Amino acid sequence: MTLRSFLGLIKDRWKLIVVVTLLAGAVSAGVTARTTRMYSSSLTFFVSAQVDSSNVVQAYQANLLSQQKVQSYANLLTGPMLASAVVQATGISMPTAELQSRISAQAVPQTVLLRATVTSESPRRAREIASAIAKIFPDQINELEHTATGKASTAVVQVVAPPSYSDAPVSPQPIRNVGTGLVLGLLAGLALAAAARSLDTTLKTADQVSQMLGGKPVLGLIPYDPATRSNPVPGDESLAGPRMEAFRKLRVSFGFLEVDTPRKVVMFTSALPNDGKSTTVCNLAIALGTVGTRTVIVECDMRRPQVGRYLGLPNGAGLTDVLLDRARLEDVMQTWGDDSVDVLTSGMLPPNPGDLLGSRKMEQLIERLRERYEVVLLDMPPALALADAAAVGRYCDGAIIVTRHGRTRAAQLRRVCDSLTSAGTPVLAGVLNMVRSRDTGGGRYGYGYGYYEAERAQRKDARLGAQARPGGAEAEAETQTAQAGGLAGSTT
Ligand SMILES: Nc1ncnc2c1ncn2[C@@H]1O[C@H](COP(=O)(O)OP(=O)(O)OP(=O)(O)O)[C@@H](O)[C@H]1O
Ligand SMILES: [Mg+2]
The missing domain is CATH 3.40.50.300 (P-loop containing nucleotide triphosphate hydrolases)
Structure with a gap:
């Protein structure tokens, strides 16, 4: 299709295109309005290995070790062990599996930082769970490292950014959703217009x-x-x-x-x-x-x-x-x-x-x-x-x-x-x-x-x-x- 015929298509069928675009925008706005609002609370851990800081080689190796551990700790953050400990500690009435699905973790690349995010229908509940994680997770790591080596843990997990609190929901995102709906509607409108034109056998020229x-x-x-x-x-x-x-x-x-x-x-x-x-x-x-x-x-x-x-x-x-x-x-x-x-x-x-x-x-x-x-x-x-x-x-x-x-x-x-x-x-x-x-x-x-x-x-x-x-x-x-x-x- 040449640019000229594309512009001609828009000119001929602009009403159809506008209606389909607005319809898709309205549908996504409706779905967005009916979607439960979710809030999040995030916290950041710092993972460090205990070494003799005067030895440069050891310090470098310890840093590498910390970076490797961060990835394992990220998996532990979203695992069932932490979730069940949080349920027990906070007494919230939520199945462990559901709480597990509400926690996400991300190792910040090329660093020893580990970010955990909790989502919930209430901002207070999200922060409550995140606070429990901040308390429980470093102890769990300490215990795990100690049991594994039988010595004092060489890796230490510390909270460097405490659980955040925000009244603004993280989802749904009305602007993004309606925008996506409008763009998809526009594409659907153009596709429909092209189909209608190819099926239209009325004479026009x-x-x-x-x-x-x-x-x-x-x-x-x-x-x-x-x-x-x-x-x-x-x-x-x-x-x-x-x-x-x-x-x-x-x-x-x-x-x-x-x-x-x-x-x-x-x-x-x-x-x-x-x-x-x-x-x-x-x-x-x-x-x-x-x-x-x-x-x-x-x-x-x-x-x-x-x-x-x-x-x-x-x-x-x-x-x-x-x-x-x-x-x-x-x-x-x-x-x-x-x-x-x-x-x-x-x-x-x-x-x-x-x-x-x-x-x-x-x-x-x-x-x-x-x-x-x-x-x-x-x-x-x-x-x-x-x-x-x-x-x-x-x-x-x-x-x-x-x-x-x-x-x-x-x-x-x-x-x-x-x-x-x-x-x-x-x-x-x-x-x-x-x-x-x-x-x-x-x-x-x-x-x-x-x-x-x-x-x-x-x-x-x-x-x-x-x-x-x-x-x-x-x-x-x-x-x-x-x-x-x-x-x-x-x-x-
Ligand atoms: N160029 C035009 N622009 C707008 N309306 C028009 C035009 N030409 C005709 N019409 C309108 O279309 C209608 C039908 O016109 P006309 O009576 O000339 O059609 P016709 O083919 O003779 O109809 P019939 O088959 O009944 O004899 C009329 O209302 C007329 O005003
Ligand atoms: Mg006539």
């Missing part, structure tokens, strides 16, 4: 979408904008903001879409409900209409029609009425805004939308619309659960598939593609909707895909041309406007 579409381009990346719910179709071309900018770019990319016929009949579908088909169709139609492209939206979603609602148009008679010969097209066609976008709402909801949409009448209607409009956009229901898109697809030039960022799975998009292709509908391109800002490549939309590159190249050319000519800035603006209109309008 134009690259992934294009791959699932068999190399077809992604025409646009529409950013996630919470305001869409309350204002799905802002309408005003002049509006600033990344979402409106994305639709302007989508319009330009749409102009590059290659179909066999000069006029475009394109349907918009997606794998699942709520992927953003209707909002995309409405906003693209308005963006096209704004630059003078005669555009019509046909609401082919007869199950959950939303286009009328999004555009503020009544959904009275519409498509179904025309298909059933209950109304004339001219009578039910509505106009949105300044005459540039016409809308054919779904009309009365029929019991058999699939049959109606796949009918010969539908084909004839599409051909009539193709004659009247430069661009015909069909808003379809989702393609995975319903066959409506496949039924209409054969009358269109092709389909654009809306993919919802972080929700549509690779396999779902593949299935949509396959079902459309096998029904004879060419898949023309994709649109990635609800893109979270972190996946837009630093606020820029477009991943170096064909259309964007072409657009950028054209803009650069226009800029260079404008600079070369007098009146550069205005000329450039005009060139860009003409391009946008021209590209969209080039379908005529």
